[in-house]
Amino acid sequence: MNLAEATRGIAVSTSLDIEKIRADFPILDLKIDGKPLVYLDNAASSQMPQPVIDRLVRYQTTQHANINRAVHYLSETATMEYQKARCKLQQFINAREDREVIFTSGTTDAINLVMQGYGRKFIQADDEIILTTLEHHSNIVPWQMLAQEKGAKIRVVPINDAGELDIEAYKKLFNERTKFASLIHVSNALGTINPIKEMIAYAHQQGVPVLVDGAQAAPHIPIDVQDLGCDFYAFSAHKLCGPTGIGILYGKAQHLESMQPFKGGGDMIASVTFEKTTYAAIPHKFEAGTPPIAAAIGFGAAIDYLSAIGIDQIAAYENELLAYATEQFNCVPGVNIIGTATHKAAVLSFTIDGIHPHDIGTILNHDGVAVRTGHHCAQPVMQRYNVPATSRASFAFYNKKTEIDTLITGIKTVQKVFL
Amino acid sequence: MQTNSLYQEVILDHNRKPRNYGTLEHASHHAVGHNPLCGDRLDIALQLEHDLINAISFHGESCAICKASASMMTTAVKGKTRVDAEALIDEFRDMATGKMDLNDPHHLGRLTVFSGIRDLPTRVKCAILPWHTLHAALNSMTSVSTETDDEPTQAITGNHT
Incomplete structure (x- = not known):
């Protein structure tokens, strides 16, 4: 070349x-x-960038209160701004609905959410999970923990000397025990951009859902989750000029609705008695406790900044x-x-x-x-x-x-x- | 902070031509040091007779700072008593972590070339790993040698994913 x-x-x-x-x-x-x-x-x-820093300062100096709670001005403002940030993320990845975007503390948290909420419910003994050699530890360790707990197996897609996935080997890994694939979009160690759309399509032909670790992809590649067809997509704000401690998990609504919540607490319930709790609808079901509101709003500002450049x-x-x-x-x-x-x-x-x-x-x-x-x-x-x-x-x-x-x-x- | 001042000729020389590098036959004590931060690994073997370090060697894979520190350490503690070696380990640690005033009396001699490491917290572990490992090896004398065969003592610095 x-x-x-x-x-x-x-x-x-x-x-x-x-x-x-x-x-x-x-x-x-x-x-x-x-x-x-x-x-x-x-x-x-x-x-x-300064516009994101300014946005954090503006939120903290004129808009801060806890969200989804009180009826006073600040709480309503903060709730609205937090929700606006979710919508910005929805548009950024072209998700069908804003409720398919869950705020997490980052990519690691998002992957762990899927492992806990989807994996623990749907993956059983002797089932197989496909990963690739290129995975970051954050997309290895959670699945190993699950595999150990359930007696499931991890199967790994090899790479060639250039650092590209062996797609034929990937296809051969699938069998009737394959229940999930968690695949990195762009390698953080080598930079390799994987043919993720093709990989998702093949997994879906086999009836296997796919999570994409997009931590390194989102800053460099336009992401369209509907075009990719992925079941889950995760990335962090701090690699996109945003704050640390915030990221998102995109999930198809039907998956998110079928999943167990990962964390219990305030903000994620519809009703609570000591006998029974009814969970809130998505995305709130997965956002227990007071979220990093300022960080989420800063994330939205970072998305605005990057989108303006393109x-x-x-x-x-x-x-x-x-x-x-x-x-x-x-x-x-x-x-x-x-x-x-x-x-x-x-x-x-x-x-x-x-x-x-x-x-x-x-x-x-x-x-x-x-x-x-x-x-x-x-x-x-x-x-x-x-x-x-x-x-x-x-x-x-x-x-x-x-x-x-x-x-x-x-x-x-x-x-x-x-x- | 002058980071380049760390890579002085004496350190570069010990990195190029490490002293006491290799394995030791008839070692009475040994330990393996590991730094998960960078995958560095250091084997230290020594022969202790009447509480005196008669012979010492090291080998492994590491950065220049770690290798030079190990090399200079072996030359410094060879012929020393266990107690003196332990005292030197403490002094080196205090110097590397910035707890020591070099104007106060000490026994570090040329090892003070590593004093600049105190300004580089992420590299302190590289310089200390050999000393940490030596400490583990010396202490296996009482706790490990009589009970087990040659199970190496693990000395781990750093805690990184």
Whole structure:
């Protein structure tokens, strides 16, 4: 693949004013060790633009009260704003109804909700659950817990050397015992974009429902849950320029209605006596207790911000950054890119011959460059490549090519230190 | 905070050419240290005779800070009594976690090249892992050696997913 050509092709289609966008992110003005911050850890958490910060401040200074309770002005305002945020999320993923969007504390919480509410009810001994090698620990551990409790089995889709799923092997995993598939949309460790629509369609042909872990996909790919056909879709706000502690679970209404609530408490009931509790309708059935109201409203503001720029525009520009970075990396001897899938999000995992990722991360930090080092909560991926850890640069739409140049210079410095 | 000052020549040298690297025959004590944060793993074996560390070796997979710390540790404690080694472990921990004023009397000598680690909390564990593991190995003398065969003592730093 001619990356330079691809880059030029995409460059024509992107028209983002990056300097104007960067001005929205106050944290990008930080200096680290006297050097301008080069923030390339966006796959772990993205930064928050001023309009989202302002929205949080406005909520907290003029709109805050508990929701779904009192009849006074503030409670009604907060309830309405919280509900508006849900509707923004509904539109963002094109869900059929707003009640199909449940606020959770994040992707991990959303997956655990499905494991507890759907898995514990419908998965029995000897049933099988399909996962992939690319899963984040948050989409492995809950299913292992369930498998141990029920005596169910986990089946894993392998990957090739490029980090792409073996789709033929995936199809062969299905049998009459297969009851659920929980699949990552975009790999956080390698950036691989999986052919999720095709995978969902195949699972449905076999009568198997699918949860999609979209934590890394939602920031980079327009998500249309009706087009995908998925049964569940989960992602977090903090990878979408929103606050931490909030995310959503999308679920088809008929699934959500059939599920047991995961947490009991206030706000999730229709009526309570000491003999019996009747649960509220969805989505409230799954939102026990006072939710992070400010965070949910901030999430809505982040969705507004990203939608105004356009996820398509963001994706095109990030592809341009990825192509440029890939080309630059390939010019540095001793640097190896881990994960070379044809379809990739703007994630570049790499190793440097003879140098431990933690040493790389510390020395890059000296140049103001923030990358992730470690196993990225995806130890099975590390095991597949026989490395304990990698360094990972992940790009957002506010990054610039000159920042990639700083990264490359930093990598050369690392190599010089360890010469 | 000058992070590059951490990678001084003495540390880089011990990383390139680690001392006492390998396995030890007839070890009386050993322990395995593990840092789940980065998958680092360190085996430390030593031979204790009349409470004196006669021989010590280490091997494993780790970052430069951890490897250099292990290498310099082995040269520092070889020939020392168990009590002196334990005292040095305490001093090193206090230095790495910023609890020690280096102007106060101490026995760290060249090990003070690691003092800059106190400004990098995520890397403190890398430098301390060998010392933590040595402590586990030394303590297996009373608690493990008579009861079990060669079940290594686990020393774990970090707690990360």
